[in-house]
Amino acid sequence: MARFELDQLSPEVREGLKCDLLALADSKLVLANWYTTCVHNGRSLPDFAAVLGMATTSYGHTRALYLYLGDFGMDYAALERRSKPGELNSMNLLDSPPQSWEDFVAAVFLAEQAMWTFASGFLNHPDRPLSGLIRKIGEESYFHLKYCEGWRAIFAETANPRFGEALQQRFPSAVSWFGSEKTDALHDSGVRELPVSKLREAFIAEVSDAAEKAQLSTTLASEDVAKSGWELSRRRSGDVSDKLFSIVQLKDAEAVHD
Amino acid sequence: MLDKSFKDVHCPECQSENVIMLSLFGSSVSEVMFECQHCRTVFNWVKWTGALPPTAAERLGSTDEISKRKFEE
Numbered sequence: 001m002a003r004f005e006l007d008q009l010s011p012e013v014r015e016g017l018k019c020d021l022l023a024l025a026d027s028k029l030v031l032a033n034w035y036t037t038c039v040h041n042g043r044s045l046p047d048f049a050a051v052l053g054m055a056t057t058s059y060g061h062t063r064a065l066y067l068y069l070g071d072f073g074m075d076y077a078a079l080e081r082r083s084k085p086g087e088l089n090s091m092n093l094l095d096s097p098p099q100s101w102e103d104f105v106a107a108v109f110l111a112e113q114a115m116w117t118f119a120s121g122f123l124n125h126p127d128r129p130l131s132g133l134i135r136k137i138g139e140e141s142y143f144h145l146k147y148c149e150g151w152r153a154i155f156a157e158t159a160n161p162r163f164g165e166a167l168q169q170r171f172p173s174a175v176s177w178f179g180s181e182k183t184d185a186l187h188d189s190g191v192r193e194l195p196v197s198k199l200r201e202a203f204i205a206e207v208s209d210a211a212e213k214a215q216l217s218t219t220l221a222s223e224d225v226a227k228s229g230w231e232l233s234r235r236r237s238g239d240v241s242d243k244l245f246s247i248v249q250l251k252d253a254e255a256v257h258d
Numbered sequence: 259m260l261d262k263s264f265k266d267v268h269c270p271e272c273q274s275e276n277v278i279m280l281s282l283f284g285s286s287v288s289e290v291m292f293e294c295q296h297c298r299t300v301f302n303w304v305k306w307t308g309a310l311p312p313t314a315a316e317r318l319g320s321t322d323e324i325s326k327r328k329f330e331e
Contacts, residue, residue: 046281046291053283120313138310143290145311146263147282194314202314 004126018072023235025065030090032058057140085245089234106166109148110174116141117203121192152214164216269294
């Protein structure tokens, strides 16, 4: 096997890979902040432990991805210190705060599932540091998704309709993260195992299956949900709100790095 | 019924496999908390077994060899 070098990639593919990893890292960052912000709404002490645990690992994923992005010439400190909402490329799904515990679990499940499905496209990436990083993310996401599975079972047992409603409402936004492109330069160049259209298909199948297993009477929107203004380079449309950015933004950032 | 992911977990005190999971995240992020139903011992189990959620390729039942081919000499 030839040693993988980023320099081997065409500028288009290299930029695409950078953008996709940044979108993943930024989404992990916002998700981690969801966890820390919502932990006090946990229904039990195991919830508190789990939600804080998932926050810790999600911050870890963000840091690891930011560090990897150094290979693309991006500066870790600059990534941490972003100063404007327009610089953050997190998924639209996490823009609107949870309205209830059921909505929190639905959004977190969709975000975790979307991010793992997307990341798994790089699991066999020829760059070993990246494939190793994705494997580690997967090992931890395994337990994040298991946590969501536990709550889905509880909602099904208690015939709680609010989870299904929340899942249905947030699903189009979750799918939009995958875009609707028919071609994928990263796949064509061998950098991604499957084209994004296939990752999208896998995500829809996974969520549909989970909804069915949880006996949720939920019809998931199947139409093309890519919003107008959706940017491939950011995997989102529009900017995060000032309020969300104020939660994510480092406070007194100048004191953190020299 | 205990999740199949934990089929090898047993009590460190009495070796019983009759355990229940109390918390997916135990004293630390890397541990799952269990309780032995035989001797009531509460214990933490280090969770890393290398298990991954299904990948997109597994989910679709397809594998694409392009990535492997591209960088082979």
